Amino acid sequence: MANHLFDLVRSRMPAPQAPFAILDDGRGYSYADMLDVSARFANALTALGVKPGDRVAVQVEKSIEALMLYLGTVRAGAIFLPLNSAYTPAEIEYFLGDAEPAVFVCDPAKETALKPFADKAGAKLETLGVWRSPEISAGSLSDKALAAGTDFADVARGPGDLAAILYTSGTTGRSKGAMLSHDNLTSNALTLVDDWRFTRDDVLLHALPIFHTHGLFVATNVILFSGASMILLPKFDPDEIFRHLPQATTMMGVPTFYVRLLQDARLTREACAHMRLFVSGSAPLLAETHREWRERTGHAILERYGMTETNMNTSNPYDGERVAGTVGFPLPGVALRVVDPESGKGLGSDEIGMIEVKGPNVFQGYWRNPEKTKAEFRPDGFFITGDLGKIDPAGYVHIVGRGKDLIITGGYNVYPKEVETEIDGLEGIVESAVFGVAHPDFGEGVTAAVVVKPGASATAATIAQALEDRLAKFKQPKQVFVVPELPRNTMGKVQKNLLREQYKDIYTR
Ligand code: AMP
Numbered sequence: 001m002a003n004h005l006f007d008l009v010r011s012r013m014p015a016p017q018a019p020f021a022i023l024d025d026g027r028g029y030s031y032a033d034m035l036d037v038s039a040r041f042a043n044a045l046t047a048l049g050v051k052p053g054d055r056v057a058v059q060v061e062k063s064i065e066a067l068m069l070y071l072g073t074v075r076a077g078a079i080f081l082p083l084n085s086a087y088t089p090a091e092i093e094y095f096l097g098d099a100e101p102a103v104f105v106c107d108p109a110k111e112t113a114l115k116p117f118a119d120k121a122g123a124k125l126e127t128l129g130v131w132r133s134p135e136i137s138a139g140s141l142s143d144k145a146l147a148a149g150t151d152f153a154d155v156a157r158g159p160g161d162l163a164a165i166l167y168t169s170g171t172t173g174r175s176k177g178a179m180l181s182h183d184n185l186t187s188n189a190l191t192l193v194d195d196w197r198f199t200r201d202d203v204l205l206h207a208l209p210i211f212h213t214h215g216l217f218v219a220t221n222v223i224l225f226s227g228a229s230m231i232l233l234p235k236f237d238p239d240e241i242f243r244h245l246p247q248a249t250t251m252m253g254v255p256t257f258y259v260r261l262l263q264d265a266r267l268t269r270e271a272c273a274h275m276r277l278f279v280s281g282s283a284p285l286l287a288e289t290h291r292e293w294r295e296r297t298g299h300a301i302l303e304r305y306g307m308t309e310t311n312m313n314t315s316n317p318y319d320g321e322r323v324a325g326t327v328g329f330p331l332p333g334v335a336l337r338v339v340d341p342e343s344g345k346g347l348g349s350d351e352i353g354m355i356e357v358k359g360p361n362v363f364q365g366y367w368r369n370p371e372k373t374k375a376e377f378r379p380d381g382f383f384i385t386g387d388l389g390k391i392d393p394a395g396y397v398h399i400v401g402r403g404k405d406l407i408i409t410g411g412y413n414v415y416p417k418e419v420e421t422e423i424d425g426l427e428g429i430v431e432s433a434v435f436g437v438a439h440p441d442f443g444e445g446v447t448a449a450v451v452v453k454p455g456a457s458a459t460a461a462t463i464a465q466a467l468e469d470r471l472a473k474f475k476q477p478k479q480v481f482v483v484p485e486l487p488r489n490t491m492g493k494v495q496k497n498l499l500r501e502q503y504k505d506i507y508t509r
Helices: 005-009 031-047 062-076 088-101 107-120 141-147 182-193 213-226 240-247 255-262 286-299 370-375 414-426 458-469 497-501
Strands: 019-023 027-031 056-057 079-082 103-106 124-126 161-169 179-183 204-205 229-232 251-252 277-278 303-305 309-315 335-339 354-356 381-389 397-402 407-409 412-414 429-439 443-452 479-482
Touching: 005 182, 005 213, 019 031, 019 062, 019 286, 019 443, 027 031, 031 141, 056 062, 056 088, 062 141, 088 107, 103 107, 107 124, 107 204, 107 229, 107 443, 124 141, 161 182, 161 286, 179 182, 179 458, 182 309, 204 240, 213 229, 213 251, 213 303, 213 309, 213 397, 240 255, 251 255, 255 277, 255 286, 303 381, 335 381, 397 414, 397 443, 407 429, 407 443, 412 414, 414 429, 429 497, 443 458, 458 479
Parallel strands: 019 229, 056 079, 056 103, 079 161, 103 124, 204 229, 204 251, 251 277, 277 303, 443 479
Antiparallel strands: 019 027, 161 179, 303 309, 335 354, 354 381, 381 397, 407 412, 429 443
16 A cells, blocks of 8 residues: 555656745755655654654644655654644643644744643654754754655555644634545645646745645645645745745635735736736635726636635636635535535525535544534535535525524524625725624624724714615614724634624623
């Protein structure tokens, strides 16, 4: 048996001297370097005692070495477990205790604080040791990798073996480890390569974090499986984007990237003329942003929808109309349906319900949590995504919001997206978030936080008034708050849990 994921990397590889990555400091990384360095990490991990099926947990800043550590882990037959670099030591304690990794790799600055938690979980603590520095710190994992050889016999792993565990962002309750097999990752990335027409000529502008499915699997695996290359930026910074844009052919981003770039005068039709594709995902892209981007650059952003547990589920078409405010069609091989959340009965077109998916992209279950896994799958194998949406008569999928964000007020269901769309359409509004807050009479009260354009005259009172003849009374916000910005996580998702917390007693005090 061969190593399912890494064999595919090898079989799709261009000439060894072809570029794999261009780093922000100008260093180039060829496919031959990728093979050598990932072998060195595989050797270093094996020397540390990492065995097939062991977890290698990693909390480091973004770097090419971190990506090589991902590939080295896969080659060693182990399970890569990236953790958000923003997690605090207390949060890390939970993840290490839950995952019980054989090795935990962290940044040198956090070593002292994290040592007791690594010890408690029985994990060997290592530092990656290289962060945009020509010096490799003595004793670090990179130092060990450098001393190790570039020959490594990839450990046999089949399609169903685990390649990674990614913890979900967990805005309610403890986050859970989604177990992803070699085939979950490879099948999805190959589908995306075809669907988005990636070839060896492509150069991807990569400014996403690599602890998340978007930057790690969608971006990196698509490049590896198309033999293309990427410009690896440590983070999203408009100056760096514009500096590297002339060399790129494609970019993948979260909606915030597009919103921020639209605020920059350097974003012109000429600057983007050579680009082939802009992809957005991980959070809803406002239809307004899609329209503005098209007007400014001539490009229709391709919006797609996926999640940690399922990889990518849908995509707007490469050819054909990319419809703003929709996430397109189910990808080849992915079955998607919209059902009544209670009965599980299939719904007709344009009817809002729970989105469920099935296919080779769907994960193997939650790590050490069979009850939760069982609860989120239907008996016929469909995974209950937790996202509410609908399929329109043309077949485009629309996401209406997370199921837990549904507001039930006076016995009526209110879909926040419908109210947000009305608010966003008003004069002088940037964006809004609508959420439910405990209300003594109605159960929940519809509440809105709204960002107003600088200099615009809209106020909470004018917004509330403008909605009066646009929405049924029960859908109208009982209170509107004008706020400077909406709280977002690193992937650009609006954190409604924080808004619910902040305004929790406005109707009861
Ligand atoms: P994560 O597991 O962090 O990737 O988050 C997955 C969730 O992000 C999904 O369940 C959706 O709620 C949301 N999401 C991802 N892509 C989109 C999109 N294009 N439009 C709306 N929501 C999205």
